[in-house]
Amino acid sequence: MSGPDEARRMFDLARSDAEAARVLSDNATVQDEIIGFHVQQAIEKAMKAWLASLGMEYPYTHNLILLMNLLEENGQDVERFRLLARYNAFAVQFRYPGAEHTGAELDRHGALVDATSVLKHVEKILGQ
8 A cells, every 4th residue: 555645544553653662661661672662663664654655555574674775766865764774673583582682772762762763754754
């Protein structure tokens, strides 16, 4: 699906995931993997909204690199978002028992800032 209605639908879903991450981030008993999952989902859905706003069909993927590459192939400047690919592992890998999370603890505040930056960018695009 693509077009303005789909872009808005995906953007609203992205905003909901970002809000879930924000609310959960204040709770120390919630694992970083759960916060990271919602941050990744917010970024992923915002990028899919961006693609839909361009009239593009987006793939059913959790791969942020793939989504950024598609945006770039369609003339969009995604360079400032490239580092957000670090959230890819939170989409699936870190959510299951036995998965090795060898990185440092999630910077919850930084993750929320990252998700918000993509949301603000896409919101501007949708508002045009």
